[in-house]
Amino acid sequence: MTRDYDVIVLGLGALGSGAAYWLAKRGARVLGLEQFEFGHARGSSHDWSRIIRLSYFSPAYVQLAKEAYAAWSSLERDAQEQVVFKTGGLDIGPRASAIPLAGYAGSMRACDVPFEELDAREIRKRWPVWKIGDEIHGLFQADGGIVAADRATAALRRVATALGATLREDVAVSALRSVNGEIDIAAGSERWRAGKLVIAAGAWTDRALAHFGLRIPFEVTKEQVMYFRARELSSFAFGRFPIWIWMDDPAFYGFPVFGETGAVKVTQDAGGKAVDPDTRGFEEDPEISARVSGFMERYLPGALGPVARLKTCLYALTPDRDFIIDALPGLPNITVTVGGGHGFKFASVIGRMLCELALDGRVSLDGGSGRLDLSIFKIDRPVLQMTEPRKTYML
Numbered sequence: 001m002t003r004d005y006d007v008i009v010l011g012l013g014a015l016g017s018g019a020a021y022w023l024a025k026r027g028a029r030v031l032g033l034e035q036f037e038f039g040h041a042r043g044s045s046h047d048w049s050r051i052i053r054l055s056y057f058s059p060a061y062v063q064l065a066k067e068a069y070a071a072w073s074s075l076e077r078d079a080q081e082q083v084v085f086k087t088g089g090l091d092i093g094p095r096a097s098a099i100p101l102a103g104y105a106g107s108m109r110a111c112d113v114p115f116e117e118l119d120a121r122e123i124r125k126r127w128p129v130w131k132i133g134d135e136i137h138g139l140f141q142a143d144g145g146i147v148a149a150d151r152a153t154a155a156l157r158r159v160a161t162a163l164g165a166t167l168r169e170d171v172a173v174s175a176l177r178s179v180n181g182e183i184d185i186a187a188g189s190e191r192w193r194a195g196k197l198v199i200a201a202g203a204w205t206d207r208a209l210a211h212f213g214l215r216i217p218f219e220v221t222k223e224q225v226m227y228f229r230a231r232e233l234s235s236f237a238f239g240r241f242p243i244w245i246w247m248d249d250p251a252f253y254g255f256p257v258f259g260e261t262g263a264v265k266v267t268q269d270a271g272g273k274a275v276d277p278d279t280r281g282f283e284e285d286p287e288i289s290a291r292v293s294g295f296m297e298r299y300l301p302g303a304l305g306p307v308a309r310l311k312t313c314l315y316a317l318t319p320d321r322d323f324i325i326d327a328l329p330g331l332p333n334i335t336v337t338v339g340g341g342h343g344f345k346f347a348s349v350i351g352r353m354l355c356e357l358a359l360d361g362r363v364s365l366d367g368g369s370g371r372l373d374l375s376i377f378k379i380d381r382p383v384l385q386m387t388e389p390r391k392t393y394m395l
């Protein structure tokens, strides 16, 4: 078997497409394999929009988010296409909440990210559609916004291909073997050999790792997003309303009107049930729908209206919801990533990290700030060694 490629990327959702983009930019011979058609709706990366923000629960993630914006700008230049749209971001919730805003404020302060602390009166003044009492407060950060999801992954693949990568759809990898420091990959009757492998298989990660006898505690849930033909639609127009996250348990989040939808997207974070990615259905989860409309009736009644569109999507959840961005123990030429149900905004920079891990064996990010603690993304971190780890899905 000749070595056909320097690197093979397994899975071309947002994270795998990000890796293929950066690997091709570095001049590596890249083959990317996707089991379904590009842009399919069976995994985690489809639909019109994803939230991007600098406001995060730890300085490490704030620092990584800064790098993500820079990496998306790199793609926008190469693709000659805008994929990040700033709307401002509002973190909002009760002062006594399951997800205290103080952690977010502290992390942004530690990373010199400007933001405003808003009381309920100021929130009501700026966005009268919020029906909130004085026990509610918020943080507003101007760089919060939207990544145009489908368009961003298509642009990553388009530029990677233009730079020489070979990306194939409808090719399901069925066998993986490490042989004398190289990787043998098979999909049906086709076989390839490569020096390195990047596993970006999302909800199917455990199946890919099983080929190397590895198992991590990992849960796949079926989530859903809903688009409402809001009765006060103009109040949610792009440019008049921010992306927002309701920081409590349950947690909800939403978008201004964006793209072709002509509707307001609202949903619950991590409200879905555990599923098998190969056998799961695509039907509505009435419990999530009831929680979302109950929340909107109370706090955002102007956004309510007929449901114009409902989409389901998979979260690939580590117990602590931290990402995995690491080489496999004892197999330094195989890197793996899992996006923990909040990875899209970082796909640009996670792609770069996977590329550097594959080609250089180390990540060069951090710009010397020392804030980017990569140990939180390790595959051998303690919580991933446990058979029954405690799950903390609240971000």
Ligand SMILES: Cc1cc2nc3c(=O)[nH]c(=O)nc-3n(C[C@H](O)[C@H](O)[C@H](O)COP(=O)(O)OP(=O)(O)OC[C@H]3O[C@@H](n4cnc5c(N)ncnc54)[C@H](O)[C@@H]3O)c2cc1C
Residues within 6 Å of the ligand: 010, 011, 012, 013, 014, 015, 016, 017, 033, 034, 035, 036, 042, 043, 044, 045, 046, 049, 050, 051, 052, 171, 172, 173, 174, 200, 201, 202, 203, 204, 205, 223, 224, 225, 312, 313, 314, 315, 337, 338, 339, 340, 341, 342, 343, 344, 345, 346
């Ligand atoms: C409802 C919802 C809302 C979200 N909102 C946000 C948000 O606002 N902001 C944010 O940052 N993140 C958000 N996320 C999370 C984010 O979308 C994911 O973390 C990210 O898309 C994960 O990308 P991925 O490439 O790992 O997964 P995927 O897109 O699922 O890609 C994995 C790919 O691997 C392929 N694959 C698997 N096995 C094989 C095989 N054997 N052979 C070939 N191909 C294979 C799969 O077909 C799939 O295409 C949200 C997720 C959901 C579900």
